[in-house]
Amino acid sequence: MPGAVATRVLSYSQALCEATDQAMQMDPSVIVIGQGTRDTNAIFGSLAGLFEKYGPGRVIEMPLSENAITGICVGAALNGLRPVFVLQRADFLLLAMDQLVNHASKWHFMFGGKSAVPITIRCIIGKGWGQGPQHSQSLHAICSHFPGLRVALPASAYTAKGLLLNSIFSNDPVVLFEGRSLFDLKGEVPEEPYVYPFGKAAIVQQGSDITLAAVSYLVEETKKGAELLKKDGIIAEIIDLVSSSPVDYDTICASVKKTGRLVVLDISWEPFGLAAQVSAEVSGRLLRDLKGPVEKITLPFSPTPTASVLEAVYYPTADGIYKKCMDLFKKTK
Numbered sequence: 001m002p003g004a005v006a007t008r009v010l011s012y013s014q015a016l017c018e019a020t021d022q023a024m025q026m027d028p029s030v031i032v033i034g035q036g037t038r039d040t041n042a043i044f045g046s047l048a049g050l051f052e053k054y055g056p057g058r059v060i061e062m063p064l065s066e067n068a069i070t071g072i073c074v075g076a077a078l079n080g081l082r083p084v085f086v087l088q089r090a091d092f093l094l095l096a097m098d099q100l101v102n103h104a105s106k107w108h109f110m111f112g113g114k115s116a117v118p119i120t121i122r123c124i125i126g127k128g129w130g131q132g133p134q135h136s137q138s139l140h141a142i143c144s145h146f147p148g149l150r151v152a153l154p155a156s157a158y159t160a161k162g163l164l165l166n167s168i169f170s171n172d173p174v175v176l177f178e179g180r181s182l183f184d185l186k187g188e189v190p191e192e193p194y195v196y197p198f199g200k201a202a203i204v205q206q207g208s209d210i211t212l213a214a215v216s217y218l219v220e221e222t223k224k225g226a227e228l229l230k231k232d233g234i235i236a237e238i239i240d241l242v243s244s245s246p247v248d249y250d251t252i253c254a255s256v257k258k259t260g261r262l263v264v265l266d267i268s269w270e271p272f273g274l275a276a277q278v279s280a281e282v283s284g285r286l287l288r289d290l291k292g293p294v295e296k297i298t299l300p301f302s303p304t305p306t307a308s309v310l311e312a313v314y315y316p317t318a319d320g321i322y323k324k325c326m327d328l329f330k331k332t333k
Contacts, residue, residue: 034086090123105148133303162196179217199246207237225321292332
């Protein structure tokens with residue numbers, strides 16, 4: 001693909017839309033299929049104008065049957081298409097797990113690499129106007145458990161476009177988790193098509209005193225927490241993990257060797273999750289470099305509340321991040 005040259009400011013949703021549009025222009029085998037593809041909201045604008053431009057043969061509205069749609073996408077991929085399945089709420093990915101885990105993720109291995117299942121599944125996660133326990137959770141840790149699946153969580157408009165283009169043109173099945181609170185987030189995005197690599201974390205802010213490794217919408221909250229730390233003379237290095245399968249441990253470890261302290265921030269629960277995995281891996285690699293224990297900031301181990309007053313204390317905040325970091329410094333002085 002051409003290298004990135006000119007940039008302009010786009011929202012996260014506009015970046016996703018542009019990536020899909022450019023992929024469909026470049027390759028007629030790319031189709032969009034799923035739920036709400038022709039909705040007036042166009043999935044927060046991320047599919048705006050695509051049905052009008054490409055028609056019902058390439059932007060295909062489907063009923064609420066995630067298992068069936070995923071099976072259709074697997075079959076379409078095996079027959080030369082590159083489906084982008086817009087599943088919307090990640091919670092309903094559980095209904096598609098048989099097709100995704102027992103077929104799509106294994107196909108390449110079962111047939112000696114002679115065929116592939118290049119499907120992309122877009123899921124929306126996180127806080128938003130009382131979405132509650134059945135419309136908020138992220139299943140990235142579950143998906144990352146299975147070999148053959150790539151799992152990415154764009155936290156910026158730039159990575160949203162690059163990761164979606166990479167997903168569409170990858171020959172692996174990919175699950176893309178998109179933060180509900182990020183769709184209006186703006187940032188510089190190249191006009192030309194480009195890919196952002198899986199397994200390559202992004203250094204959001206250079207620092208020397210503590211490493212904050214965050215994912216998805218918690219990257220933005222971590223920036224706010226880092227500003228609070230700065231007032232106390234603590235300069236945090238912020239890492240956007242970008243993907244959970246694979247994880248860029250080299251970038252994390254290089255940062256921790258410099259700072260000696262690590263806090264991992266995840267958008268789901270701690271048990272058997274991404275934060276626990278990163279903590280275990282870094283602790284094993286850098287036992288002598290760490291000045292204290294790796295700390296984790298995750299969601300409380302309970303279903304997501306619906307009431308806004310409870311949501312406010314359920315999700316991690318900049319104040320909570322600041323306090324956790326200060327507690328770590330007390331342990332390591």
